[in-house]
Amino acid sequence: MNLNNVTLKQLRAFKAVAETGSFTKAAESLHLTQSALSGLIKDFETTLSLRLFDRTTRKLSLSVAGQHIYPMATKILYDVETMATEVGRLKALESGVVNIAVSQQLAAAILPKVMAEFVTAYPNIKVSVKDCSVDTVISAVASGEVDFGIAPARNISDSLSSEMLFDLPFYAVMPQAHPLTKRDSVEWKDLKHEKLITMAGVFSDLLSDELPEEEAQMVKNSAYQVNFLTTAFSMVNQNLGVTLCLPYSRARVAQNGLEMRVLTAPRITRASYLYRLRGRAFSDAAHKFYVVLCQHLQSNDYT
Structure with missing residues (x-):
């Protein structure tokens, strides 16, 4: 007996027949022909070297062996479906869009390197960059147009918060x-x-x-x-x-x-800051970009 030959299709076919008590109904639920379903059950029984159903002209029921196999097959299918759900959730977390406004000089000098690292780590997340004047960065953050902005020091309203990223000499x-x-x-x-x-x-x-x-x-x-x-x-x-x-x-x-x-x-030094709308939580995509940005600045000496 080689259990490596057992397939998910066979397990699903077995589960459907066991729960419906009918090859006809099971085939319909799986969108299979009855002959295809019968072939899956036959192959499954051959692989296990067990008879899984007792068949009479009037009734189809699980054999003793089938009764033992049923909960195990159900658990395997449940675990596979759970894994598929989790994979989908993880993929969703690694997708999305992050919108950033960056002052022109920083956009040209630092941002492309950060973006290259980010795209390598999160290829499914789109990065939208607005490279512009410092004042436009601040207004884009204040309006909620972007997730955050990166620019040199400016006076900002109480609606915004700032976090210093680096302080560099002239x-x-x-x-x-x-x-x-x-x-x-x-x-x-x-x-x-x-x-x-x-x-x-x-x-x-x-x-x-x-x-x-x-x-x-x-x-x-x-x-x-x-x-x-x-x-x-x-x-x-x-x-x-x-x-x-x-x-x-x-x-x-x-x-x-x-x-x-x-x-x-x-x-004389000039500091640059990350600006964001006070009280606005990062999206998952924006938080991931923020982490990559901070890691890049920690590992690269721009002085």
């Missing part, structure tokens, strides 16, 4: 042949006679507020102000000046053939 970015590349770090005063290329708007305003007056005036009176860091890097590449960035832009600095040195005296 760097000076310059051409490879620049004299300052010979140093391991650069002091702010070293930029006094450089043509600075800064970001327009809040980025530079907040930076100026944190610097001593003389260095703050250097930022306020920069030679050029642009809206995008990609523009600033291209300008530095053409020897039009020196710009500022955070270390997560390191790969893009290298792509433009430039060098970067940490700025000290004073050492």
